Amino acid sequence: MTVTLGHCPQANLTQPLRVALVGECMIEMRGQPGAVFSQTFGGDTLNAGVYLSRLGKGNGIVADYVTAIGADSFSDAMRQLWRDEGVGDQHVRVIKDALPGLYFIQTDDQGERRFSYWRGEAAARRVFDGPEASAVLRALADYDYVYLSGISLAILTTEGRERLMQALSLAREGGTRIVFDNNYRPHLWPDAPSARKAYSDMLRLTDLALITWDDDAVLFGYADQEELFRAYEQFGVSEVALKRGPASCLIQCSTGRFEVPAEQVQHIVDTTAAGDSFSAAYLACRLQGGTPQRAARWGHMLAAEVVQHPGALIPGVAMPSLNMPEFSSVAEA
Structure with missing residues (x-):
């Protein structure tokens, strides 16, 4: 079953679209060794969820987070x-x-950025383990969209990953659309073949793929973008937005192939969540009826603002205005 994202319902205020974001939120510490650290929270799908919520507020989009946390004060604060x-x-x-x-x-x-992680015993690893997870897994079918990433898959136990895949398959049969951001992190997987198997299974369930070129080139060994796009056609993914850092975004969808130039940023402070914010803005635009080209423009504009601030989540007052008219200066790739 292949679902074209452009044919799905669009957000409106009377019947909002519900998006479940699956993943892990972590305690974030920022600073240099031997100095004072600042503490906040972050994680790829959580970052995307916050930006999607901000962009969807008042526009008929509801974002829910699906994860597991502890019973401690840090968990209470992140919640x-x-x-x-x-x-x-x-x-x-x-x-x-x-x-x-x-x-x-x-x-x-x-x-x-350079990251150091302590996550081996994190609660989110067990979110889909045991009988207590059954209700959460069933609830995924109640959403219009489910958004997850390669990190969402990587942190799970084998049991949890298998159960999630089964739940996503059932949800998609019922009409839920699946959005996948590849975010490949080799150190989270036992080996590359295990990761490729999980990603391949995931992509066969995916309607919209938000892909970072460098990650897929490492994981799958694609020689160039043409090989990647051919592979995604074989997986059955109906829409692909290929992120290439500060370079242009390439889009492959039912209406053709497009290239959308990136925003130029003079002073980059922190690239944390650049890709997450792009993905959130892209999805928010598509859910409001925007074309893939316009969605990529939104993604570039939000990411360009995010990299000018420290941390994953910029202040709400710094959010750019993205409600611009449709633009036409998009060249066929």
Whole structure:
């Protein structure tokens, strides 16, 4: 079954579209060793969920987060952050003997990041384990869209990943659309073949793929973008947005192949969540009826603002205005 994203229902205020974002939120520490650190929260799908909630507020889009947390004060604080940002938490599991994962970010003079992680025993790893997860897994079929990433898959136990894949398959048969951001992190997988198997299974269920070129080139060994697009056609993915950092975005969809130039940024502070924010803006635009080209433009504009601020989540007052008219200066690739 192949579903074309452009044919799906669009958001409206009387019947909002519901999006479930599956993944892990972690404790984020930022600074340099031996100095004072600032503490907040972040994670790829959580970042996307916050930006999607901000862009969807008042526009008929509801974002819910699906994960597991502990019963500690850090878990309580991150959950309050989600609520403050309008991200729903009704399908968040509390695992009392677990804690959230933790990571440290250091950035260089060009804003490039270096991460150090402590997440092996994180609660989110067990979100789909055991009989307690059955209700959460069934609930995925109640959403119009489910958004997840390669990190969402990587952190799960084998049992949890298998159960999630089964739930996504059933949900898609019932009309739920699946959105996948590849975010490949080799250190989270036992080996590359295991990752390729999981990604291949996931892509066969995917309607919209938001792909970072460097990640897929490493994981699948694609020689060039043409080989990637041919592979995604074989997987049955109906729409692909290929992110290439500060370079243009390439789109392959039912209406053709397009290239959308990136925004030029003079001073990059921190590239954390650049890809997550692009994905959120792209999806928000598509759910409001925008074309793939316009969606990529939204993605570039939000990402360009995000990289000019420290941390994954920029202040709400710094969000760019994206409600611009449709533009036509998009060249066929």
